[in-house]
Every structure is written in structure tokens, then in C-alpha cells.
Amino acid sequence: MLNCRASAPAVGLRETGASSYRMVQRMTEWTPAAASTASRGARGLEPRVLTPDSPAIQVEGLKKTYRTALGTLNLFDDLHLRVETGEMVAVVGQSGAGKSTLLHILGALDVPSAGTVYCASTNVAELNGRRAAEFRNREIGYVWQFHYLLPEFSAQENVALPLLARGIAKAEAMAMAANWLREVDLDDRRSHRPGELSGGEQQRVALARALVNQPRLLLADEPTGDLDETTAARVFDLIRRLHQSHQLTSILVTHNMDLASRCTRVLRLEGGRLVPLQAAANATQFPGN
Ligand SMILES: Nc1ncnc2c1ncn2[C@@H]1O[C@H](COP(=O)(O)OP(=O)(O)OP(=O)(O)O)[C@@H](O)[C@H]1O
Ligand SMILES: [Mg+2]
Numbered sequence: 001m002l003n004c005r006a007s008a009p010a011v012g013l014r015e016t017g018a019s020s021y022r023m024v025q026r027m028t029e030w031t032p033a034a035a036s037t038a039s040r041g042a043r044g045l046e047p048r049v050l051t052p053d054s055p056a057i058q059v060e061g062l063k064k065t066y067r068t069a070l071g072t073l074n075l076f077d078d079l080h081l082r083v084e085t086g087e088m089v090a091v092v093g094q095s096g097a098g099k100s101t102l103l104h105i106l107g108a109l110d111v112p113s114a115g116t117v118y119c120a121s122t123n124v125a126e127l128n129g130r131r132a133a134e135f136r137n138r139e140i141g142y143v144w145q146f147h148y149l150l151p152e153f154s155a156q157e158n159v160a161l162p163l164l165a166r167g168i169a170k171a172e173a174m175a176m177a178a179n180w181l182r183e184v185d186l187d188d189r190r191s192h193r194p195g196e197l198s199g200g201e202q203q204r205v206a207l208a209r210a211l212v213n214q215p216r217l218l219l220a221d222e223p224t225g226d227l228d229e230t231t232a233a234r235v236f237d238l239i240r241r242l243h244q245s246h247q248l249t250s251i252l253v254t255h256n257m258d259l260a261s262r263c264t265r266v267l268r269l270e271g272g273r274l275v276p277l278q279a280a281a282n283a284t285q286f287p288g289n
Contacts, residue, residue: 054120056217056249057083057106062115064101075101077272079115088243088250090260092277093269099253102269103219106251107140108132119217137166141210141248143239145222147202149194149209155181155201156190159208166213180208184238200231204238211242218243218250224259232256 062079065072075098083089093099104110105117108124109132117124119139127135136142149158159177164170181190184204194202203223210218220239224232236259243250252263260266266277 056085065113090263141215143220145225147206
């Protein structure tokens with residue numbers, strides 16, 4: 001039986017991916033009790049008033065400090081970021097620069113040490129556990145380098161999980177999942193388990209799972225990093241197509257400069273700040289092919 005809570009995979013989870021896997025679990029959490037208060041600001045604060053030209057994301061004065069046995073690690077240096085609605089922004093940078101940490105903070109999977117992180121009218125930095133879970137489920141689609149699909153479930157069941165976690169009836173959730181698998185051209189792989197799919201197909205299922213709740217923001221952390229060049233290009237093309245057709249605002253972390261340069265903007269994370277690298281040729285807010 002499909003049970004979204006009994007979801008820890010028995011096999012197939014890399015040790016190094018365990019923390020990311022826990023993040024996937026947190027992405028599919030849903031707290032019905034929080035739903036009734038979802039439209040209010042965090043901790044009872046009034047939400048920021050939006051104007052027509054308000055950005056989709058506005059980060060100001062972001063700091064993240066880790067205290068380790070070897071001392072204090074200051075990851076961001078008053079980092080600022082403004083992303084307009086409909087932009088597809090690539091973030092590049094050396095390993096360890098803090099790209100994943102930045103996405104985790106934007107997606108309410110981690111909390112900053114200082115600063116404000118507005119996604120639309122919500123200051124994500126102020127969200128507590130329950131509201132953060134509700135925010136993630138409602139607003140954020142997250143894709144990782146590794147797909148973290150649950151090996152014992154079919155592709156269709158995997159895509160249905162975030163809907164079931166929200167309390168949507170199984171028949172409806174499965175029908176919506178089937179529609180999403182059609183969108184990522186995997187109609188004929190619905191009943192396949194992840195182990196019966198190619199790497200690119202697994203990532204397309206993960207993309208469908210990320211978007212099935214119709215989030216406004218897509219955060220993708222090296223979504224093509226584990227794929228060969230041709231498959232990576234195809235998955236990237238699919239991300240761009242979905243970004244456009246679903247009018248998403250997307251932030252994509254990648255080490256692949258070819259793919260990054262096809263986004264509307266490229267930012268390099270270095271020295272704790274985001275530095276504009278280049279404007280993509282023919283940049284539009286919803287990049288076409
Ligand atoms: N919980 C933690 N405690 C202490 N240090 C941490 C913690 N999480 C991450 N770091 C450190 O923060 C830095 C940034 O990590 P992050 O995963 O964001 O890098 P990244 O830019 O995504 O790197 P990569 O390209 O290799 O994925 C790293 O040096 C890492 O060791
Ligand atoms: Mg990373």
C-alpha cells in the first residue's frame with residue numbers, strides 16, 4: 001500500500017546522500033493544522049506588502065555561520081540577491097562556496113544566521129518548523145543532483161507522494177501524477193520503479209514530483225550533475241520548458257557553464273557574495289529554446 005509517511009528507502013540510499021534524503025522527506029511534509037494560518041505572516045507578523053514590481057525573491061544581509069570544532073565558518077558576507085518573477089537564474093561557484101546552503105535557505109530547509117529572505121511576501125528566515133513545512137510544500141519545488149525517489153514505489157506513486165502528504169485522495173493524486181508524467185514524456189514508464197528507469201528518466205520523475213504541487217519557485221541543485229552530457233542537455237531543456245510553461249521563477253545551481261549560460265542570468269558565488277558573471281544572450285524572463 002502506498003503510505004507517504006513510511007517512506008524511508010530500504011536500499012539504494014547512498015550514505016553521502018542521507019542528509020539530502022532527509023531534506024527530500026522534509027519537502028513532502030505537510031501540516032494540515034498550519035494550512036488555515038498559511039496566508040498569515042510568520043510568527044504572527046504581517047506579510048510584506050507586494051507591488052506589481054516586487055521581486056519573486058529578495059535577500060538582504062544574509063549571513064550563515066557554522067561553529068565547528070576548528071572554529072567559526074562564515075559562509076556568506078552580507079549576501080544580497082534579487083530575482084524577478086519569471087527569471088531563470090544560474091548560480092555557479094567553487095565546491096564549498098555555499099551554493100547548496102543558499103538554496104536550502106531559500107527553500108526554508110535551513111535558517112540563516114542573519115538577514116531577510118523574502119520569497120514573495122514571506123520572510124522565509126522567520127518561518128518556524130511547522131510554517132516552514134507548509135511553505136515548502138506550497139511554494140517550493142526542489143530538485144537535487146540525485147533523484148532520491150523511493151525505490152519501492154512506482155514512478156507514478158513517487159510523483160503522487162507530495163499530493164498524498166497534503167491530504168489529497170489517492171485516486172485524485174494518482175491521476176494528477178499521471179498527468180505530470182505525461183508532461184515529462186514518461187507516460188509509458190508510469191509503473192516502473194526507479195531501479196527500472198534510466199538516470200535521465202529518474203531525474204524527469206523527480207522533476208514531476210517537485211512540480212506536482214504547482215509551486216511558484218523551482219530550486220534545482222546540480223539537477224544534471226549526475227548525467228552524461230546528452231542526457232544532461234535534455235533534462236535541462238525540459239526544465240526550461242517547464243519553467244516557461246508553468247511560469248516559474250527558477251534558481252539552478254550548476255557546474256556546467258554551457259547550461260548556465262542558457263539561463264537569463266549567471267551569478268557566481270565567491271567570497272560569500274553573488275557576483276554577476278554574464279548576461280545570457282537574448283535573455284528573456286521566460287527563456288525559450
Ligand atoms: N552543517 C554544517 N556544519 C558545518 N559546516 C557546514 C555545514 N554544512 C555545510 N558546511 C560547510 O559549508 C560550506 C558550503 O557547503 P555547500 O554544501 O553549501 O557548498 P557547495 O557550494 O554546494 O559545494 P558543492 O559544489 O561541492 O556542492 C562547505 O565548506 C561545508 O563544509
Ligand atoms: Mg552543493
